[in-house]
Amino acid sequence: MERDMPEELLYEGKAKKLFITEDPQILRVEYKDDATAFNGQKFDRLKDKGLLNNAITVFFFEHLETKDIPSHFVRKISETEQLVRRVKIIPLEVVVRNVAAGSLSKRIGWEEGKELPHPIVEFYYKDDDLGDPLLAEEHIRLLELASEAQIEELKKRGLAVNEALESLMLSKEIRLIDFKLEFGLDQKGEILLADEISPDTCRFWDIESGKILDKDRFRRDLGGVTEAYLEIHQRLTEEIT
Amino acid sequence: MERDMPEELLYEGKAKKLFITEDPQILRVEYKDDATAFNGQKFDRLKDKGLLNNAITVFFFEHLETKDIPSHFVRKISETEQLVRRVKIIPLEVVVRNVAAGSLSKRIGWEEGKELPHPIVEFYYKDDDLGDPLLAEEHIRLLELASEAQIEELKKRGLAVNEALESLMLSKEIRLIDFKLEFGLDQKGEILLADEISPDTCRFWDIESGKILDKDRFRRDLGGVTEAYLEIHQRLTEEIT
Numbered sequence: 001m002e003r004d005m006p007e008e009l010l011y012e013g014k015a016k017k018l019f020i021t022e023d024p025q026i027l028r029v030e031y032k033d034d035a036t037a038f039n040g041q042k043f044d045r046l047k048d049k050g051l052l053n054n055a056i057t058v059f060f061f062e063h064l065e066t067k068d069i070p071s072h073f074v075r076k077i078s079e080t081e082q083l084v085r086r087v088k089i090i091p092l093e094v095v096v097r098n099v100a101a102g103s104l105s106k107r108i109g110w111e112e113g114k115e116l117p118h119p120i121v122e123f124y125y126k127d128d129d130l131g132d133p134l135l136a137e138e139h140i141r142l143l144e145l146a147s148e149a150q151i152e153e154l155k156k157r158g159l160a161v162n163e164a165l166e167s168l169m170l171s172k173e174i175r176l177i178d179f180k181l182e183f184g185l186d187q188k189g190e191i192l193l194a195d196e197i198s199p200d201t202c203r204f205w206d207i208e209s210g211k212i213l214d215k216d217r218f219r220r221d222l223g224g225v226t227e228a229y230l231e232i233h234q235r236l237t238e239e240i241t
Numbered sequence: 242m243e244r245d246m247p248e249e250l251l252y253e254g255k256a257k258k259l260f261i262t263e264d265p266q267i268l269r270v271e272y273k274d275d276a277t278a279f280n281g282q283k284f285d286r287l288k289d290k291g292l293l294n295n296a297i298t299v300f301f302f303e304h305l306e307t308k309d310i311p312s313h314f315v316r317k318i319s320e321t322e323q324l325v326r327r328v329k330i331i332p333l334e335v336v337v338r339n340v341a342a343g344s345l346s347k348r349i350g351w352e353e354g355k356e357l358p359h360p361i362v363e364f365y366y367k368d369d370d371l372g373d374p375l376l377a378e379e380h381i382r383l384l385e386l387a388s389e390a391q392i393e394e395l396k397k398r399g400l401a402v403n404e405a406l407e408s409l410m411l412s413k414e415i416r417l418i419d420f421k422l423e424f425g426l427d428q429k430g431e432i433l434l435a436d437e438i439s440p441d442t443c444r445f446w447d448i449e450s451g452k453i454l455d456k457d458r459f460r461r462d463l464g465g466v467t468e469a470y471l472e473i474h475q476r477l478t479e480e481i482t
Contacts, residue, residue: 107374108366108384120379125349133348136377138361143349 014040015053015200024086025187031057031080031196037219039128044218050080052229053198058082059236060165060197067164069157071193072184087184087192092145093124093132096158097178098166101203102216104178107134113210121158123151126182153191154183161193169204172235174213177203199229255281256294256441265327266428272298272321272437278460280369285459291321293470294439299323300477301406301438308405310398312434313425328425328435333386334365334373335395337403338419342444343457345419348375354451362399364392367423394432395424402434410445413476415454418444440470 008020010027014036019028031050036043054076061073074083098119100110123135125143140146146154158181169176179202182195195201199214206213212220213228249261251268255277260269272291277284295317302314315324339360341351364376366384381387387395399422410417420443423436436442440455447454453461454469 107371107376108380109368109371116383120383122377122379127350130348130350134375134377135348136363136375138363139349142357142361 015050016196021083026074027084027086028077029054029082029084031082035200035215035218035225037215039131042219046218046226048226049229052226052233053196053200054080054082056198056229056233056236057196059233061193063168064161064164064193067160069160069164069193070190072186084194085186085192087186087194089126089182089184089194090146090150090154090191091126092135092140092154092183093126094154094158094181094183095122095124095178096120096162096181097122098162099175099177099203101177103134119159119162121155123154124180150191157181157183157191157193161197165197165202170207173207174232174235175205175207177205179203199232204232256291257437262324267315268325268327269318270295270323270325272323276441276456276459276466278456280372283460287459287467289467290470293467293474294437294441295321295323297439297470297474297477298437300474302434304409305402305405305434308401310401310405310434311431313427325435326427326433328427328433330367330423330425330435331387331391331395331432332367333376333381333395333424334367335399335422335424336363336365336419337361337399337422338363339403339407340416340418340444342418344375360400360403362396364395365421391432398422398424398432398434402438406438406443411448414448415473415476416446416448418446420444440473445473 009017010020011018015032015034017030017032019030021028031054033045033047033050035046035049058073058076061071064071072084072087074085076082096119097104098116100114100116101112105112123140124132125135126132137151140151161181166176179197181193183191184194186192202214203216204213205211212222213232217223217225217228250258251261252259256273256275258271258273260271262269272295274286274288274291276287276290299314299317302312305312313325313328315326317323337360338345339357341355341357342353346353364381365373366376367373378392381392402422407417420438422434424432425435427433443455444457445454446452453463454473458464458466458469
């Protein structure tokens, strides 16, 4: 527990705080219990959410490491904290979808739960003031958010993460509907998976019952939010007997 | 005036009616005086609008023909009517933009009037129930609205139309901000430019004063809608002395 680290807050997001550490290349991430939706219009504080999302994110990043998918993750340092490599975040939300749900259902008129013929990758502009709008690649080029090669690499990484997580979740009897990733550039300009992977950023449905086990429980006032996150954590960490 | 044609109405859109003719490959288009915006929520009837848009569309299609850009246009048959080749419309709105305005300004946060570094082509899903949403190419593939080759061809045609119209309008002291095209497939599966090109489907700004000379006068309650359409028609058809 590196409690002698400087405590300068670098950035406070909706669900996490980022602190400077003694090592300029390393940040400390503190997961908060805050739950927000609809660009911050809906807010609550959910006991243990920070702890659970920290643990779940660590689990996923460590799993992806074994699949040769690099991330900013360095190590867990407390129940609600982890150290990560400092990266320059690419202001794109990379969304990978296996099944129609949420904004995709609204956009193309496919009912929630309809399996896509193949996974798709979407890009959204990480800009709260603009409401995180969908971008076509033309817009990404116009805004110079990523080069042609980076766009292709982001798609490739998104699909690789999807392949790894979809089969992992399947073994836990959970259907991976969709998820949002963020990537950053390290000092050398290499792309690294960053941010978090948790029920805040994924849609998880129980494969048997279809029960929603993610942030949609909060968005849609379904109740049992923390219980769902706990369920995800338990299924991920339980030993298969 | 082929008034012995059967009068079966094939389709009535917001601004035009399509009629079957004796020739199964030819349709008669009648331009209406109806003005609508915001997916039909705003409505008015503007005297001479149908006549002006028919004439302006004919002018543009004939001009594009000289630039080897084929369209469905056959010939004008009355002040408000033209004959066109029957095509199967691809349900995509192909939007070409030279300058930030309208929904692009809202999406990416660029002020209206900001010149884009290069023209861009956007695709929207022609679906009133869904509100004509922006589509990324991933969505077009998912919905099987167009093949990979067709998507590329639509972009190429859109940019070719832009090149032809931008320089034409410049010679009329009008800045071509953006426009929406629709394309269809003929019997042989060839892509043909279809629908209309008019102040209903383009943004035109006077190059000197910046005065809006298009449907935004209607959308934004600026008044002088028909006068603006008349001004476009006059500038297009006046002899340069």
